Amino acid sequence: MSTSKSETVVSLNSLKVACRECSLNSLCLPLGIAAADLERLDAIIDRKRPIARGEHLYRCGDSFQAIYAVRSGSLKTYATSEDGQEQVMGFQLPGELVGMDAIVDSAHPLSAVALETASVCEIPFSKLESLSGELPSLQRQLLRLMSQEIRDDQKTMAVLAQKSAEERLAAFLISLSTRFHQRGFSPVRFNLSMSRGDIANYLGLALETVSRLFTRMHDDGLLRVDRKEVELLDREKLCLFAGANCAHQPPRKTSGHTP
Amino acid sequence: MSTSKSETVVSLNSLKVACRECSLNSLCLPLGIAAADLERLDAIIDRKRPIARGEHLYRCGDSFQAIYAVRSGSLKTYATSEDGQEQVMGFQLPGELVGMDAIVDSAHPLSAVALETASVCEIPFSKLESLSGELPSLQRQLLRLMSQEIRDDQKTMAVLAQKSAEERLAAFLISLSTRFHQRGFSPVRFNLSMSRGDIANYLGLALETVSRLFTRMHDDGLLRVDRKEVELLDREKLCLFAGANCAHQPPRKTSGHTP
């Protein structure tokens, strides 16, 4: 299925790609930046070689030099408590930024590891800082992305604080679905790059519970699962389970944003 | 008990106070800003009249105009789900900023309400944005404070995902204790401006559980509680509870798992 020719195309595709040609630029840092200014941003970004599954982008405690944008593949971030326990804090998809939690004291509080082969753009923070002093649109987008992260984390807190196991998993799947959709992929059929254990850990559940929920949801006709692949058969109902803050809500006030 | 003279002093104190004279400036936006530049920040900040307990600073859905710094008193932020349920997302003490979660789409995703009489500084966001384009030290501090918020939220997520009820309450009390200490108050004796219900909601527990935990912790000699007032009698042990796992009265299992 792969020829040397297609491989060449892939490498070019994954290794160069300036921001202006990147299909993710409307989700990422370049959003709203004029073409002329975009070159200056491009100039400070380092496209790193792909990192393999299991390889770390940085580890907890590492000194903070840069934030990273996922270009392809996916990452997970996690904390390690002194007793060696791991707490998964999030999963990052293409177009999402990682490492903004390290700005405050120049050391990473989490570790970031690739869940599958992934490529990232490294954005040296000191350069980003000075450039965003010069480009208001860049400054604005950086603040927006950090604000978005705060909001997403709050959403997760709410899920953990008040949802049942089934609702948590539904919310998780809907979140992934929405994010895949934004990135041009199918919102109903996608791959889970993380293990059941990672999902359970992230959602504050036991691994066995997640497994049971998948079979239960399958039996209820909500989805199909085969190993890593999921297909959402009834996204509507999953949205309701999740706490209903998905698209299409007729009886609502102004074009609404719900928490 | 009040003369016109003392009242004048109080009003001056609570209504004016430039950043440079504010005891909280090393926790707040002014940190790291040179005296000359501080005046420019001061100029855009509006000191609002105190808001009463129960009064809202903003409500979910309100258009986003400004972020706020708590000067005195305390706030809580909360989301309301479509079924009317409330989810407490955080409590803000003097020196802390609220509203940064609204930057991304110019509407507040949460509501903010005073838990007791409180005064806040209103910082119009568009002015803050342009000023931080001119003052690198302000830009840096704004990014740091947002990064701090991300980090705090992640900490809360971890607590919700993997701690038992008792550990959650301990973590909450230690967090408050630390924050009061940073603000120059006693780290062992302070007032809970929020109700048991708010604490329970924030920690993802039932109100009754929180009440029972307070009595249990009291019986165990960890703290004293009288209505709203708490005194931490064994901060060390509470820290252990809050952090990793800790041996406790019930029949001991192997060594400690997630409950």
Next chain:
DNA sequence: CGACGACATTGACGCAGATCAAAATCACCT
């Protein structure tokens, strides 16, 4: 290809904490 280890599913059981219920205490009126 067969075997080993990592990951996933399924079942049985118990407990932490939710829920239901009621009493006690506090805050705030007139």
Next chain:
DNA sequence: AGGTGATTTTGATCTGCGTCAATGTCGTCG
């Protein structure tokens, strides 16, 4: 003061999900 509603405490019961345990399945490598 004293009465009323909100808040908190305490008790009794129920249950969702964690824990333990065993079996099943996939991916990988000799």
